[in-house]
Amino acid sequence: MAEISHSLASRSAKARAGIFGDIRAALKPMRTEGAAATVVDDRIARHPRNLVPARANLPQPEQVALFIAKATEVMTSVERVASASDVPKAIADYLKGKNLAPELRLAPDPRLSAIPWDRQPTLALTSGHARDRDATSVTGAVAGIAETGTLMMMSGPGAPITLNFMPDNHIVIMDPSRIVGSYEDGWDVARTRDGGAMPRAVNFITGPSRTADIEQQLQLGAHGPRNLHIILVDQLDRGDQGPSESDGSSA
Amino acid sequence: MHPTSHDFKDNARRALDDVHLQTVMGVFRGGFVDKRKRAMERLPEFDQLRDQARDLKNHILENLDHYLERFEAKVVENGGQVHWCRTPAEARETVLELCRAADAKTVSKGKSMVAEEIGLNDYLEEHGVVPIETDLGEYIIQLRREPPSHIIVPAIHLTKGDVADTFREHHTDLKPDRNLGEARDLVNEARAVLRQKFIAADVGITGANFLIAETGSTVIVTNEGNGDLTQCLPRVHIVVTGLEKVVPTLEDASTLIRLLARSATGQEMSCYTTFSTGPRRAGDLDGPEQFHVVLVDNGRTSLLGTEFHEVLRCIRCGACMNHCPVYNAIGGHAYGWVYPGPIGSVLDPALIGLAEAHHLPNASTFCGRCEAVCPVHIPLPNMMRQWRFRESEQKLSPPALRYGLGFWGFFATKPALYHFGTGIAMTVLGLLGRAKGRFRSLPGAKGWTDTRDMPAPEGGTFQQRWAQRQRKAG
Amino acid sequence: MTEKPTKPRVGLFVTCLIDMFRPTVGFAAVKLLEDAGCSVEVPRGQTCCGQPGWNNGDRADAEALARQTITAFEGLDYLVIPSGSCGGMIKVHYPKMFEADPVWGPRAKALADRTWELVSFLVEVLGVEAVAARYDGTVTYHDSCHGLREMGIKDGPRTLLRSVGGLSLTELPGAEDCCGFGGTFCVKYPEISTQMVENKAAAIVGTGADTMLAGDLGCLLNMAGRLKRNGSGVKVRHVAEVLAGMTGEVAPIGDPTGR
Numbered sequence: 001m002a003e004i005s006h007s008l009a010s011r012s013a014k015a016r017a018g019i020f021g022d023i024r025a026a027l028k029p030m031r032t033e034g035a036a037a038t039v040v041d042d043r044i045a046r047h048p049r050n051l052v053p054a055r056a057n058l059p060q061p062e063q064v065a066l067f068i069a070k071a072t073e074v075m076t077s078v079e080r081v082a083s084a085s086d087v088p089k090a091i092a093d094y095l096k097g098k099n100l101a102p103e104l105r106l107a108p109d110p111r112l113s114a115i116p117w118d119r120q121p122t123l124a125l126t127s128g129h130a131r132d133r134d135a136t137s138v139t140g141a142v143a144g145i146a147e148t149g150t151l152m153m154m155s156g157p158g159a160p161i162t163l164n165f166m167p168d169n170h171i172v173i174m175d176p177s178r179i180v181g182s183y184e185d186g187w188d189v190a191r192t193r194d195g196g197a198m199p200r201a202v203n204f205i206t207g208p209s210r211t212a213d214i215e216q217q218l219q220l221g222a223h224g225p226r227n228l229h230i231i232l233v234d235q236l237d238r239g240d241q242g243p244s245e246s247d248g249s250s251a
Numbered sequence: 252m253h254p255t256s257h258d259f260k261d262n263a264r265r266a267l268d269d270v271h272l273q274t275v276m277g278v279f280r281g282g283f284v285d286k287r288k289r290a291m292e293r294l295p296e297f298d299q300l301r302d303q304a305r306d307l308k309n310h311i312l313e314n315l316d317h318y319l320e321r322f323e324a325k326v327v328e329n330g331g332q333v334h335w336c337r338t339p340a341e342a343r344e345t346v347l348e349l350c351r352a353a354d355a356k357t358v359s360k361g362k363s364m365v366a367e368e369i370g371l372n373d374y375l376e377e378h379g380v381v382p383i384e385t386d387l388g389e390y391i392i393q394l395r396r397e398p399p400s401h402i403i404v405p406a407i408h409l410t411k412g413d414v415a416d417t418f419r420e421h422h423t424d425l426k427p428d429r430n431l432g433e434a435r436d437l438v439n440e441a442r443a444v445l446r447q448k449f450i451a452a453d454v455g456i457t458g459a460n461f462l463i464a465e466t467g468s469t470v471i472v473t474n475e476g477n478g479d480l481t482q483c484l485p486r487v488h489i490v491v492t493g494l495e496k497v498v499p500t501l502e503d504a505s506t507l508i509r510l511l512a513r514s515a516t517g518q519e520m521s522c523y524t525t526f527s528t529g530p531r532r533a534g535d536l537d538g539p540e541q542f543h544v545v546l547v548d549n550g551r552t553s554l555l556g557t558e559f560h561e562v563l564r565c566i567r568c569g570a571c572m573n574h575c576p577v578y579n580a581i582g583g584h585a586y587g588w589v590y591p592g593p594i595g596s597v598l599d600p601a602l603i604g605l606a607e608a609h610h611l612p613n614a615s616t617f618c619g620r621c622e623a624v625c626p627v628h629i630p631l632p633n634m635m636r637q638w639r640f641r642e643s644e645q646k647l648s649p650p651a652l653r654y655g656l657g658f659w660g661f662f663a664t665k666p667a668l669y670h671f672g673t674g675i676a677m678t679v680l681g682l683l684g685r686a687k688g689r690f691r692s693l694p695g696a697k698g699w700t701d702t703r704d705m706p707a708p709e710g711g712t713f714q715q716r717w718a719q720r721q722r723k724a725g
Numbered sequence: 726m727t728e729k730p731t732k733p734r735v736g737l738f739v740t741c742l743i744d745m746f747r748p749t750v751g752f753a754a755v756k757l758l759e760d761a762g763c764s765v766e767v768p769r770g771q772t773c774c775g776q777p778g779w780n781n782g783d784r785a786d787a788e789a790l791a792r793q794t795i796t797a798f799e800g801l802d803y804l805v806i807p808s809g810s811c812g813g814m815i816k817v818h819y820p821k822m823f824e825a826d827p828v829w830g831p832r833a834k835a836l837a838d839r840t841w842e843l844v845s846f847l848v849e850v851l852g853v854e855a856v857a858a859r860y861d862g863t864v865t866y867h868d869s870c871h872g873l874r875e876m877g878i879k880d881g882p883r884t885l886l887r888s889v890g891g892l893s894l895t896e897l898p899g900a901e902d903c904c905g906f907g908g909t910f911c912v913k914y915p916e917i918s919t920q921m922v923e924n925k926a927a928a929i930v931g932t933g934a935d936t937m938l939a940g941d942l943g944c945l946l947n948m949a950g951r952l953k954r955n956g957s958g959v960k961v962r963h964v965a966e967v968l969a970g971m972t973g974e975v976a977p978i979g980d981p982t983g984r
Binding site for chain 1: 275278279282294295296299300303307313314315316317318319321329333334335336337341344345348349352385386387388391404405406407409410411414434435437438441442445446449450464465466467468474475476477479480483484494499500501502503505506508509516518519520521522523524525526527528529530531532534535536537538548552553555556557
Binding site for chain 3: 260263264267576577580581613614615616617618619620622623633636639640641642643644648652653656657659660661663664666669670673676677685686687688689691696698699701702703704705706707708709710711712713714715716717
């Protein structure tokens, strides 16, 4: 890492002192000093929920239905298959239907490598982060969030985030048991993984990339994927380290 | 960006005479308004969330120093760095120095209003670093060397024909006779051109919608995915943002996120909401090697505790301008600086001075729609009124207006004189206007009668007639 | 009710514009209030509510006029006003103006609590559901901004208008969009104001209604002025004139009086 110059650091320190001095002087008449820091630490430690829309508060099977409905609204396509062994055919059919080459760039995720890809020998697989020419990526997801049909992705060795953004087509393989109601439920899942450490990147993805910057006309695939396809795989998480709750304990 | 807010009147006149702009604004008008309304109707808790967001933001502002300290500590703990800047000059220099330390030739940029505020692009370019805007709208206006005309749809003032002309002029290595007739063609071309820029960039610069004290994360919300490619492909990620963006926790950010897209575009959720926490970790296959957060004050702390304190709640959704009849009539460029519309009319005088921007808080009918739709209940009209008080105190308002108000105040605080004077005046005007019922011109009322008739008074005042009635009854 | 209550004493704030330009609206308000069982007084100490100064940097004169108005209406049960804008000034802004004033603050608050816009007062306080008026025509209604957003006036005028015999109400597209009057705005930025009122005039004509109503005279003068300049035959009136059945007493706003 390049050395950051001394002048930059000292300018920042000087500005910081000025900023904090001004903030404290301005806020002094508005608060009782001493109490504030405790309130702040407490709020961060407890991270209480604010109002969570009733929409998100459903039994799990209905959350799955809401997730599918909401994802479909934002032009994500969703299908559901019975087991991991159905995934290769589902993907091959999807690619054929869109007239796409049978080439996949896979996230180096053990759950994905456990899929019996050899059932579709026509699929050409490579694994790793995304490269410019990769047309279709396949990744997992940490959770699905029903309230808006949102996928929650977390970066890590098995989840390079370039796969979420560079290819034209993004296929996500997820056990429907990972679908939760709200963003807050998603954060609860996140806090059980890796001892609650925040990964470098958390991506909430709600539909394929889009823009309406030209005459307010909606166009898909502005910079990220034009197609976002979710395959819900029942029992996908059974047999490996299990659904998200147990990820933390196995880490 | 060099402000032209002092020329607001001429800017507005030009905008109104610009047939091309008026056509585009005609298309814009109402689109986001209807979409926001539908999104609101689909979330019964919307108004409760707005109240909570207001209270949350108030809590943050009252504890701003503490939350900023917690945020900074977390960024550092995660291997990132925080750089504090008081002025636009300090912020520009800091970013340039970070770019130079990374030996950067080109930088890709996600959309950032704070970068506009500090004039970052011109400065980098002058110093040999090429910035490339990657939000489609920002890219288009960068090629055209224009400022944004809206904080979330920066090229709203252009048609697809304008964009096609711009691309033909600048993308000279592509076939001149290619088809650019549809928005789809333009999006595809921009995607292909910009993809190579993303890959070549040494540094990626984004703004931030939120900063999270709990985790030291910066959050960006986009629809295109450009902000994500900007931060996951280059070696260095620099976040440039205002220090008022800090929120306590992930839960608190979630509340504001529920309001942001619904208020802005009427989407329930933008496509990409990304929480970035430090540089790439051991074992990661992608992501930046360095993570810098440049926190810009630029006058924000000077608003704390003043009559403009609450404007720091703003989450930059743009709903106020989408719903503003003045913005809808003249577009964003007429405001003459970075933030147009009602939020600009309150912020710009604070950031570039009232002498430069005194027109902006006056260019409102106080119709109140901005406040009515603001997701954090900022009392924008009242703040514009506060600027008008200051303008009057500093004698920046037109003398004719000040004398006129002074006369009215003198006259109207003497009811007997007032009733006598208005009685005579209205009797005379009533007689003069009686035949036609209106005046086509009136001395001293040119601003009105140039484009409107002035309806004539009935003749005599209510008070005169009421006194007659009382006398008869008595 | 076991005994007939005494009539509420209502002070009418007539507003400077109505006082000067359209006294009939004041008398329409008096009639509606008296018909609904009120005793109406018009304090002589009233002139202007002070909004022009308040909205244009002249705090001293705005405060002087506010104190004058507060004093003039003390001792009355209600202040009723045929304008949402001046009503909002008294109800919303007077208390803000004197927020930190230990003497005038409580007096401003007390007046604000007793202040009502005319139509809301009839519907919400007096429980009026119908008026005994007739108007043969198709009317459309513009929601003036301050009445709508500061005073919450939306359904009241529509409810009462539907009770007027012979009247058919057609909704105005963009009824909640500002007409471009904005007090001094219309002369400070006449070109922008014109564009806004032109949009409004086009929407009004587009409804096909023969009559255009609203509850604020400033907006009405602006809209009538533009409609007349455009040569439109749409008749423009204050909503109280129609509700009081007093349209025979005065020509529409901007039309020849013919008296």
